Amino acid sequence: MRGEFKVRGGKLVSVDVESDGEVVTSAHVFGDFFLEPDDALEDINAAIIGQSVDATGAEISAAIDQRLASRAEPVELIGFDSGAVAIAVRRALGHATSWDELTLEVIEPVVLPPVMHVALDEVISQEVAAGRRNPVLRIWDWDSPLVVIGSFQSLRNEINPEGAQRHGIGVVRRITGGGAMFMEPGNCITYSLVVPTSLVEGLSFEQAYAYLDDWVLGALGDVGVKARYVPLNDIASEQGKIGGAAQRRFANGVLLHHVTMAYDIDATKMGEVLRMGGEKLSDKGTRSANKRVDPMRSQTGMSRDAIIEAFLEHFRGRYATQPSAYTEEELETARGLVESRFGTQEWTARVP
Numbered sequence: 001m002r003g004e005f006k007v008r009g010g011k012l013v014s015v016d017v018e019s020d021g022e023v024v025t026s027a028h029v030f031g032d033f034f035l036e037p038d039d040a041l042e043d044i045n046a047a048i049i050g051q052s053v054d055a056t057g058a059e060i061s062a063a064i065d066q067r068l069a070s071r072a073e074p075v076e077l078i079g080f081d082s083g084a085v086a087i088a089v090r091r092a093l094g095h096a097t098s099w100d101e102l103t104l105e106v107i108e109p110v111v112l113p114p115v116m117h118v119a120l121d122e123v124i125s126q127e128v129a130a131g132r133r134n135p136v137l138r139i140w141d142w143d144s145p146l147v148v149i150g151s152f153q154s155l156r157n158e159i160n161p162e163g164a165q166r167h168g169i170g171v172v173r174r175i176t177g178g179g180a181m182f183m184e185p186g187n188c189i190t191y192s193l194v195v196p197t198s199l200v201e202g203l204s205f206e207q208a209y210a211y212l213d214d215w216v217l218g219a220l221g222d223v224g225v226k227a228r229y230v231p232l233n234d235i236a237s238e239q240g241k242i243g244g245a246a247q248r249r250f251a252n253g254v255l256l257h258h259v260t261m262a263y264d265i266d267a268t269k270m271g272e273v274l275r276m277g278g279e280k281l282s283d284k285g286t287r288s289a290n291k292r293v294d295p296m297r298s299q300t301g302m303s304r305d306a307i308i309e310a311f312l313e314h315f316r317g318r319y320a321t322q323p324s325a326y327t328e329e330e331l332e333t334a335r336g337l338v339e340s341r342f343g344t345q346e347w348t349a350r351v352p
Contacts, residue, residue, distance in 0.1 A: 003092030007033075008210050011079030015088045017048065024051050024093075029085055034078035043067045043075075044085060053093050057202030060086035087202040096201030104195075105134045105324035106316065109141035109308060114183055115172045118148060119334035119342050120326070121192055121256055122175055127330065128194045129252040136324070137315060139308055140190040145169040147273060148181040150246065155349050163272035173348045178233065178246035181260045182270045186304055188243075189296065189311070191216075192258040197249055209233045209245055212257045219314035223300045223307055235261065242295045263304045265293040 004014045011033035018026040027048035035041055047067035051060055064082040068075045090096040112120075117140045127133040147169055149158050158180050159171055169184075181190070193212060200208040210229045217235070220227040220242070230236045233245040243261030250256070270276070270293070296307060315321065341347045 001092040001094070003088040003090065003096070004098065005084050005087040005091065007080050007084050008207070008214060010084070013080050013084045013088045015048070015085065015092055017089060017092045019053050019093070022053060024049050024053065024089075027089070029088070031080065033080040034076075036076045036078070037073065040068060040071065040075045043071065044082075048085075048089055051089075054095075057083065057086040057090050057096075060089050061202075083202060090201055095198065097196050097198040099199070099319055102135050102195070102199070103320045103322055104315075105136045106312065106321045107136060107138035107324050107326065108312065109139045110326065111141045111143050113144060113338075114140070114142035114146040114148065115170075115338050115342050116331075116334050117142065117190070117192075118172050118174050119337040120330065121194075121258065122337060123330050123334045124192070125194050125248075125250055125254050125256050126252075128196075129250060129254045133194075133324075134322070135193075135195045137191060137193050137321075139312070140192070142183060143185060145184040147171045148174050148183060149348075150178040150180065151175055151248075152177050152351060153180065154351050156352055158275055160273060160275050163269075163274075167269055167273060169273050171348055172342055173350065174246075176246035176248045176256065176258065178244060180274055182265060182274060183260075184266070184269075186263070187265045188260050188263050189304065189308060190258065190260040191311075192256065194254055194256055197253050197255045200255060205247070206231050208255075209247065209257075212247075213245060213259065215315055215318055216259065216261075216311065218318070219311040222314050223296075223302060223310050225296065225299050235259070237295060237299065239295055239299065262293045262295055263307070264297040267293050 002016050006012045011031055013031045016028045017024050027045045029044050044064055047064040061082040064085060087096060091098055124136050128135055200211060203211055213229055217227050225237050227235055227237050227242060235242045243259055245259045248256045
């Protein structure tokens, strides 16, 4: 049984393991990493042998670290670490998932009220968890303005009600944490990715964000934007922040990861609707409210639709995918959630 894990910004770690159904009986780690001294590889292999087939990534990593620490001379792992080895072992034993094992359904942009997309995040996540769908990438598109606040944000601290009323912009609370999303038709690009939690097995929350954002960094490169991941959950270019991500891990084994990136935002209006100090405004890519936040439009010269199409092309070229669409049952369930929860003041103001 073979497992592999590519360290982000580092090297590929592979491992072949055998087991008797209860413990690992054989382990051979290999890859394009560097290790000094080289005979420490035998200690890494030996630390894996005898581990329970149900050992967690943390337990496997700790066993490797303990074995290496017992050597007389120090060991240097270059381009990888014990955690990367542990993830590869877990994948070999069938406890963790790699992108290569997934076929992702791709739902292209469908114009809906933005609150419907908030509800669909929950609906699609439950469909994937129930096995009625493969993992999903879907692109949002919407027909009206809305501020989507994070699950734990204070409504009164984030929103200026007079500004929201003046501009006719509603507010909805989503099911993930993070900051507010200022959404008008055509002003940003948002996607949701629903995958098994086993895809980020053994990764910290920070590592999981970077791992799931890696494809979009490549897609941004395709359209001429040199982007990078900034912990904990931001995507930035040389000209400043482009967007941010949010996640929720459900108890039924699925993970929701969504990202909103600024295409061309009216910063003046945003500043009148959101309660934003100078530091927060700067974080969104501008020091003055009297300009636009347009990192993707200005850096690419491309239309929003063209950028979305380039993103989808990159994603399809990188992973196994199949086209998909929302079912009427999913849309009806989402409408019900809007009526019973996401569209209610009780939910939106649950953190006053």
